[in-house]
Amino acid sequence: xxxxxxxxxxxxxxxxxxxxxxxxxxxxxxxxxxxxxxxxxxxxxxxxxxxxxxxxxxxxxxxxxxxxxxxxxxxxxxxxxxxxxxxxxxxxxxxxxxxxxxxxxxxxxxxxxxxxxxxxxxxxxxxxxxxxxxxxxxxxxxxxxxxxxxxxxxxxxxxxxxxxxxxxxxxxxxxxxxxxxxxxxxxxxxxxxxxxxxxxxxxxxxxxxxxxxxxxxxxxxxxxxxxxxxxxxxxxxxxxxxxxxxxxxxxxxxxxxxxxxxxxxxxxxxxxxxxxxxxxxxxxxxxxxxxxxxxxxxxxxxxxxxxxxxxxxxxxxxxxxxxxxxxxxxxxxxxxxxxxxxxxxxxxxxxxxxxxxxxxxxxxxxxxxxxxxxxxxxxxxxxxxxxxxxxxxxxxxxxxxxxxxxxxxxxxxxxxxxxxxxxxxxxxxxx
Numbered sequence: 001x002x003x004x005x006x007x008x009x010x011x012x013x014x015x016x017x018x019x020x021x022x023x024x025x026x027x028x029x030x031x032x033x034x035x036x037x038x039x040x041x042x043x044x045x046x047x048x049x050x051x052x053x054x055x056x057x058x059x060x061x062x063x064x065x066x067x068x069x070x071x072x073x074x075x076x077x078x079x080x081x082x083x084x085x086x087x088x089x090x091x092x093x094x095x096x097x098x099x100x101x102x103x104x105x106x107x108x109x110x111x112x113x114x115x116x117x118x119x120x121x122x123x124x125x126x127x128x129x130x131x132x133x134x135x136x137x138x139x140x141x142x143x144x145x146x147x148x149x150x151x152x153x154x155x156x157x158x159x160x161x162x163x164x165x166x167x168x169x170x171x172x173x174x175x176x177x178x179x180x181x182x183x184x185x186x187x188x189x190x191x192x193x194x195x196x197x198x199x200x201x202x203x204x205x206x207x208x209x210x211x212x213x214x215x216x217x218x219x220x221x222x223x224x225x226x227x228x229x230x231x232x233x234x235x236x237x238x239x240x241x242x243x244x245x246x247x248x249x250x251x252x253x254x255x256x257x258x259x260x261x262x263x264x265x266x267x268x269x270x271x272x273x274x275x276x277x278x279x280x281x282x283x284x285x286x287x288x289x290x291x292x293x294x295x296x297x298x299x300x301x302x303x304x305x306x307x308x309x310x311x312x313x314x315x316x317x318x319x320x321x322x323x324x325x326x327x328x329x330x331x332x333x334x335x336x337x338x339x340x341x342x343x344x345x346x347x348x349x350x351x352x353x354x355x356x357x358x359x360x361x362x363x364x365x366x367x368x369x370x371x372x373x374x375x376x377x378x379x380x381x382x383x384x385x386x387x388x389x390x391x392x393x394x395x396x397x398x399x400x401x402x403x404x405x406x407x408x409x410x411x412x413x414x415x416x417x418x419x420x421x422x423x424x425x426x427x428x429x430x431x
Contacts, residue, residue, distance in 0.1 A: 053422040057429050061414035063361040067407040072352040075396045078282035080343040082275035086250055092243040093266040094118035096259045103257040107248040116244040125237050132230040139223040146216040153209040160202040167195040252276045280339055282329040288320050293351050300349035304336035358401035363413030368420045375425055377410040384412055384425040
C-alpha cells in the first residue's frame with residue numbers, strides 16, 4: 001500500500017511539472033518547422049536569382065573599353081577591271097569563215113577580227129542593184145521624152161509665130177484694101193479669121209507647153225527621188241556586206257572572242273569584248289549596312305606593290321545581292337605600274353571624320369547580340385554579368401560605344417554561342 005501511494009504521488013507530481021514547462025517535444029517540432037520556413041523564405045528573397053553558367057576563362061576573349069580616337073573607315077577588297085569594256089555584238093548574221101585575231105591580243109581600230117559569209121545577203125544585194133538599174137533607166141527615158149516633147153513644142157510655137165506674123169500682115173493689108181474697095185468683103189473676113197485662129201492656136205500651144213513642162217518636171221523629180229532612195233538603200237546594203245568583215249571599233253585588248261570557225265551567228269549575238277587599257281578601275285563590293293553612307297566622290301586608299309594609291313568612287317550600283325552592293329572606283333593621281341586585270345587589293349574607304357569616343361574591340365559576340373548587350377566582367381574577375389549597351393559606328397577594329405559602358409571596364413568579346421541565354425557567367429580557370 002505504501003508503494004502504491006508513492007507511485008500515485010510521483011504520477012501526480014509528473015503531471016504537474018508537465019503542465020508548467022515550456023520546452024517539450026511538440027513545441028520543439030513546431031519551432032524547427034518555423035525556423036526552416038523562415039530560412040527558405042529568406043533564401044528566396046535575398047539570394048541571387050540570375051541564371052548562372054560556368055565557363056573556362058581560357059576559352060574567352062576579354063577586351064577593355066578604351067577612350068581613344070575613332071577612325072570612321074571600312075576596308076573592302078577591290079578587283080582591278082579595265083576602265084571601259086566594249087561589247088562586240090554582231091550587226092549582221094552569217095557563217096564564220098575565218099578568225100584573224102585571237103583573244104588576248106591587242107587590236108587597233110578597224111582591224112578585221114573575223115570574216116563572215118552570207119549568201120542570202122549577196123542575193124539581196126544583186127536584186128537591189130537590178131532595181132536601181134531599172135529606176136535609173138526609167139529616169140533617163142523620162143528625161144529623153146521630156147526633152148523631145150519640149151523640142152517639138154518649141155518647133156510648133158516657132159511655126160505658129162511665123163504663121164501669125166504672116167496672117168497679121170495679110171489682115172492689116174486687107175484692112176487698107178477693103179477701105180479702098182479693092183478686095184471683096186469675103187476676102188477680108190477670111191484674112192481676119194485666119195489671123196485670129198492662128199493667134200488662139202499659139203496661146204493654146206504655149207499653155208500646153210507650160211503644163212507639159214510642169215508635169216514632166218514633177219515626173220523627173222519623183223524618179224530622181226526614187227533613184228536616190230534606192231542608191232541610199234544600196235549603200236546601206238553594201239555596208240551590210242562590209243559588216244561581214246567584223247572589225248574592231250576601238251583600240252584595246254581583245255579580251256574574249258566567242259565564235260568558232262563554221263559557227264552560224266545571228267544578228268545581235270555577243271561575239272566578244274574589247275578592254276580599253278588607257279586606265280583601270282576597281283570594282284568594290286560593300287556590305288549593305290553602309291549603303292546610306294556611300295556616295296560618289298568618296299575617297300579611299302589601296303596598296304599595290306607596297307605603295308599606296310588614292311582612288312575615288314565614280315559609280316554606285318544600287319542593286320543589293322547577298323547583302324552587298326558594288327561601286328566603281330578610279331585612281332585619282334596615277335595608275336600603279338604592272339597592274340593586271342583581276343588583281344585584288346584591300347581598300348581603306350574613309351566614311352567620315354575621326355573623333356574621340358569609347359571604343360570596344362570587334363568580336364564574335366556581335367553575331368548573337370547585334371550590339372544590344374554584352375557580358376561585363378566584374379572587377380574581381382570572378383564573374384561577368386549581362387548589360388544592355390548602345391553601339392554606333394564601326395570600323396574593321398572597333399565599335400563606337402554610345403551608352404552602357406565606361407572606359408576601363410572589361411567585356412567578353414568572343415562568341416556567346418554557348419551561353420547567350422544566361423544572365424551571369426562564373427569565370428573558372430581550369431588550367
